[in-house]
Amino acid sequence: MGIDFKGSVPTFAALPSTGLAEGHAYIVADEDDKLVVWDADTNSWVDGGSIQGPPGPAGAPGDPGPRGSGWFVGSGAPGAIPGALVGDLYLDLISGEVHQLQPPPAGFSIGDLPAIGAAFQGGFYGGLISQAANGIASHALIIAPKSAGENNLACKTANTASAGTGSSFDGFANSEAAKDAAHPANQWARALTIGGYDDWYIPALLELEILYRRFKPDNSEGSTPGFGANAYAVPPTSADYSGVIPPQTSVTAFQAGGAQEFFAGGIGTSTQDSATTHQVQDWYYGNWDPLSKTTAQTVRAIRKIAVVP
Numbered sequence: 001m002g003i004d005f006k007g008s009v010p011t012f013a014a015l016p017s018t019g020l021a022e023g024h025a026y027i028v029a030d031e032d033d034k035l036v037v038w039d040a041d042t043n044s045w046v047d048g049g050s051i052q053g054p055p056g057p058a059g060a061p062g063d064p065g066p067r068g069s070g071w072f073v074g075s076g077a078p079g080a081i082p083g084a085l086v087g088d089l090y091l092d093l094i095s096g097e098v099h100q101l102q103p104p105p106a107g108f109s110i111g112d113l114p115a116i117g118a119a120f121q122g123g124f125y126g127g128l129i130s131q132a133a134n135g136i137a138s139h140a141l142i143i144a145p146k147s148a149g150e151n152n153l154a155c156k157t158a159n160t161a162s163a164g165t166g167s168s169f170d171g172f173a174n175s176e177a178a179k180d181a182a183h184p185a186n187q188w189a190r191a192l193t194i195g196g197y198d199d200w201y202i203p204a205l206l207e208l209e210i211l212y213r214r215f216k217p218d219n220s221e222g223s224t225p226g227f228g229a230n231a232y233a234v235p236p237t238s239a240d241y242s243g244v245i246p247p248q249t250s251v252t253a254f255q256a257g258g259a260q261e262f263f264a265g266g267i268g269t270s271t272q273d274s275a276t277t278h279q280v281q282d283w284y285y286g287n288w289d290p291l292s293k294t295t296a297q298t299v300r301a302i303r304k305i306a307v308v309p
Helices: 171-177 184-190 205-215
Strands: 004-009 024-028 034-039 044-050 071-074 089-092 098-100 123-129 139-143 150-153 266-272 277-282 288-292 297-300 302-308
Touching: 123 205, 123 302, 139 205, 150 184, 171 184, 171 266, 171 302, 184 266, 184 297, 205 266, 205 277, 205 302, 266 288
Parallel strands: 004 024, 071 089
Antiparallel strands: 024 034, 034 044, 089 098, 123 139, 139 302, 150 297, 266 277, 266 297, 277 288
């Protein structure tokens, strides 16, 4: 029997009763989509069974698609909200304001920093610096252990200018700009790995000055006038050094004879002063002086981490 498909009807009762010919076929929806075929010899519909076969195997799960924005409510400005994502919305029931949640600030909380001189992140915590010179801390300075992080090296092998090394407060930028074999001190510091950290560098002048105020190893005079103002320190400092400013450090390990003491003499920085000189700070008197780049000086590596209030 050939089949001449004519269409579908909702029920058996709706099947046509006239104009039928051998092989006319319909699907009956309410009967599990059965296919019925007209048999002219018997003048009747032949049940051909459901056209829907057995279910096949389950397919792989599809991609759930991106999560839409979530809504959260609370009383007061939003704090840490479990399960919230950046871009979610928060309704403050007190003010009626809607906040779009932002990523948390990047940086180490200032409140979680240890005491000055305490072991911290591969070295010793040395104090705060504001790279905007506005009194608001942007980074914490970390001093390398003396055993691995102190050396006696020249700033450069020739008394010539080095591009990108003029910052008085960003020693990392200075060191990154000139860290090849022509710049022995920077090259040495940037190659250090101490405590699992490899971002050590030679401090800029005002980074070293922040450390001098906290880690001066002895009670030498420190009375050179005209030095000591540092807008990048936190808090900023303006007073000249004197016989009592800064005093000997209270951190025992950094006092004269201690395992971590700084050299009580000229310490080199990564800050270029001119084409032929860089800045050196005398840790006996405190003064800052330009020195030939090719003269080897004691250097102490540091690193820094971003901080947030």
